[in-house]
Amino acid sequence: MAYTMTPTPAGPIGSQYCVCKVELSICGQNLLDRDVTSKSDPFCVLFMEVNGKWVELDRTETAVNNLNPAFAKKFVIDYHFEEVQKLKFALFDQDKSSTQLYEHDFLGEFSCTLGSIVSSKKITRTLLLGNGKPAGKGMITIAAQELSDNRVITLSVAGRKLDKKDLFGKSDPFLEFYKPGDDGKWMLVHRTEVIKYTLDPVWKPFTVPLVSLCDGDVEKLIKVTCYDYDSDGGHDFIGEFQTSVAKLCEAQDASPLELECINPKKQKKKKNYKNSGIIIVKSCKITRDFSFLDYILGGCQLMFTVGIDFTASNGNPQEPSSLHYINPLGTNEYLSAIWAVGQIIQDYDSDKMFPALGFGAQLPPDWKVSHEFAINFNPRNPFCSGVEGIVQAYSACLPHIRFYGPTNFSPIINHVARFAAQATQQETASQYFILLIITDGVISDMDETRHAVVQASKLPMSIIIVGVGNADFAAMEFLDGDSRVLHSYTGEEAVRDIVQFVPFRNFRNVPKETLAKAVLAELPQQVVQYFKHQNLPPINSEPA
Numbered sequence: 342m343a344y345t346m347t348p349t350p351a352g353p354i355g356s357q358y359c360v361c362k363v364e365l366s367i368c369g370q371n372l373l374d375r376d377v378t379s380k381s382d383p384f385c386v387l388f389m390e391v392n393g394k395w396v397e398l399d400r401t402e403t404a405v406n407n408l409n410p411a412f413a414k415k416f417v418i419d420y421h422f423e424e425v426q427k428l429k430f431a432l433f434d435q436d437k438s439s440t441q442l443y444e445h446d447f448l449g450e451f452s453c454t455l456g457s458i459v460s461s462k463k464i465t466r467t468l469l470l471g472n473g474k475p476a477g478k479g480m481i482t483i484a485a486q487e488l489s490d491n492r493v494i495t496l497s498v499a500g501r502k503l504d505k506k507d508l509f510g511k512s513d514p515f516l517e518f519y520k521p522g523d524d525g526k527w528m529l530v531h532r533t534e535v536i537k538y539t540l541d542p543v544w545k546p547f548t549v550p551l552v553s554l555c556d557g558d559v560e561k562l563i564k565v566t567c568y569d570y571d572s573d574g575g576h577d578f579i580g581e582f583q584t585s586v587a588k589l590c591e592a593q594d595a596s597p598l599e600l601e602c603i604n605p606k607k608q609k610k611k612k613n614y615k616n617s618g619i620i621i622v623k624s625c626k627i628t629r630d631f632s633f634l635d636y637i638l639g640g641c642q643l644m645f646t647v648g649i650d651f652t653a654s655n656g657n658p659q660e661p662s663s664l665h666y667i668n669p670l671g672t673n674e675y676l677s678a679i680w681a682v683g684q685i686i687q688d689y690d691s692d693k694m695f696p697a698l699g700f701g702a703q704l705p706p707d708w709k710v711s712h713e714f715a716i717n718f719n720p721r722n723p724f725c726s727g728v729e730g731i732v733q734a735y736s737a738c739l740p741h742i743r744f745y746g747p748t749n750f751s752p753i754i755n756h757v758a759r760f761a762a763q764a765t766q767q768e769t770a771s772q773y774f775i776l777l778i779i780t781d782g783v784i785s786d787m788d789e790t791r792h793a794v795v796q797a798s799k800l801p802m803s804i805i806i807v808g809v810g811n812a813d814f815a816a817m818e819f820l821d822g823d824s825r826v827l828h829s830y831t832g833e834e835a836v837r838d839i840v841q842f843v844p845f846r847n848f849r850n851v852p853k854e855t856l857a858k859a860v861l862a863e864l865p866q867q868v869v870q871y872f873k874h875q876n877l878p879p880i881n882s883e884p885a
Contacts, residue, residue, distance in 0.1 A: 639879025
């Protein structure tokens, strides 16, 4: 989505890679009628491109006599943000019981990336025949949904008048929470910390996934057991009770839920036995632990900007030794980096209009140095249409500028940060900005760049730096705060790590997809981390 300055409108981190399961629902509309005496009997086949070949993943059921099928069978796919996952949906009219597709009449197909489906949540597109022409009025609708229960439960629990178990002192109580296992035995889910020397413990609030505690079923029975801790491991049983998450949720801050802790042996022996103490549920809250895919499916757009280094150290672009020299294959390391990152991110931007900026060059007509210029020479509209548009603007601008210097990053970082700051005024998880800087060398304005990065860490923004050539990139590693927290020259710390640096030379002799995986690996968790820190749920999220 293109962004321009507009008036202010009214009004648990996962693994390194974003991998989750997506369910795709398929409907067809106005399909071709291939049967003479009745309507077509369509089924849909899903293919994925693997090493340049289409591989069948799954098929739906056959919808008998139906030109507008809604298939009950869903397709389930592992979603990888940092990969281009090309899919093809092909519809056939079932004629025989054969599994061979050539035995059935072809009704049309549609190809796209999984990223383009999840970024739109639901798409309707024209079905095409093998010759690229429309399959009559046939259409396909594909809807995406994440397959995960992202609810978490936070419990705040205390005890009152628990049984005294220690001879010379009070008890050292802790709790264990269990759910029924598949084998019928109780399975431990969570153990609280031990509170020493008290019969009235107050445990720290804790959070566990709802799936872990009760398999996502709030009516399912769970068991809570209270023990007195012993250092030799022979913990003394105080009591237990069974309940459900639905019952626990009755607890409110103003009116806690009290549950009797029962020791069955004591209950049998003593006629006047009441309980072995009370467990007090002070509060129980179920919330959603949103994932990257939740934000994308909720409508969050990734706003992509490219910053290109045109300093003199790159060499004369007419000479093959230059990093900006476009070889006979029509590429160089700058173009390779733009393609690798851009082809992934463009799926997550609805209008695919991307600002492309240059720095470190002298510009016509007065040949003044600029560290923040539109490479299409249109400062009012620096947007390029898709990754192809960036590549065209880059190639077209090379003969018209003079490579100069110094290598200043901060102007371009601050440029994108201004738009990211404006996006925060909407107070919704609607936009996240990604700046790709491609450079050949050492940063000249390191203090200003450090300061710009620290300020940008408070905004919905990430910075990817790809180092081309064979220079010393130690300063770039310094900006990438994987090993230490980045500080501004004022001493201020970065709120979060938003810089990912990779040297292109590490990826020269590997498949081009490898570079995209490396530079985009941290992005999903950076997006989630920012919106969680701001307490912003996905725009179209459902209550827990």
